[in-house]
Amino acid sequence: MVIPELNKPKDTWCLHYARGLGCNIYQDRPPSCRDFSCHWLIDPTLGPEWKPNKCKMVMHAKDDALAVHVDPGANTPWRREPFYSQLLEKSARNIDRGAMVLVMEHGRTTIILPDRGVDLGVIGPGDRIALAKVMTVTGPIWQARLVRA
Numbered sequence: 238m239v240i241p242e243l244n245k246p247k248d249t250w251c252l253h254y255a256r257g258l259g260c261n262i263y264q265d266r267p268p269s270c271r272d273f274s275c276h277w278l279i280d281p282t283l284g285p286e287w288k289p290n291k292c293k294m295v296m297h298a299k300d301d302a303l304a305v306h307v308d309p310g311a312n313t314p315w316r317r318e319p320f321y322s323q324l325l326e327k328s329a330r331n332i333d334r335g336a337m338v339l340v341m342e343h344g345r346t347t348i349i350l351p352d353r354g355v356d357l358g359v360i361g362p363g364d365r366i367a368l369a370k371v372m373t374v375t376g377p378i379w380q381a382r383l384v385r386a
């Protein structure tokens with residue numbers, strides 16, 4: 238993730254990360270690092286398969302969105318089971334209140350709807366995601382689209 242205080246861009250290694258050891262400025266790490274809560278550690282519904290170093294994904298809940306950040310070196314791990322089904326389930330449980338499940342991968346964002354993932358592309362500053370529940374011949378479905386700033 239982006240660490241503004243360190244000018245660290247997304248999808249790059251932090252200069253303070255020591256392989257096999259962890260953060261070498263842990264006591265003095267910046268506020269962005271201190272404030273981060275890995276969702277895997279606080280959501281009891283997420284099993285051991287979601288441990289970030291195993292699944293290659295880190296979840297972060299903020300406001301009304303659950304963001305799944307994917308390791309750029311991994312090949313769409315969120316599409317594999319049991320991850321995909323669990324993401325669909327999380328979407329189904331929360332979308333009625335406007336909460337979104339978003340997968341961030343290679344600069345693109347995919348929104349997970351209750352029955353599928355929709356690639357929204359690259360989201361720019363001020364862009365927003367519009368959600369709509371529409372009726373079809375087989376029942377209601379959710380649709381999502383990106384509204385450019």
Ligand code: SF4
Binds near residue numbers: 260261
């Ligand atoms: S916790 Fe340490 S290693 Fe991790 S991003 Fe922050 S400063 Fe870098």
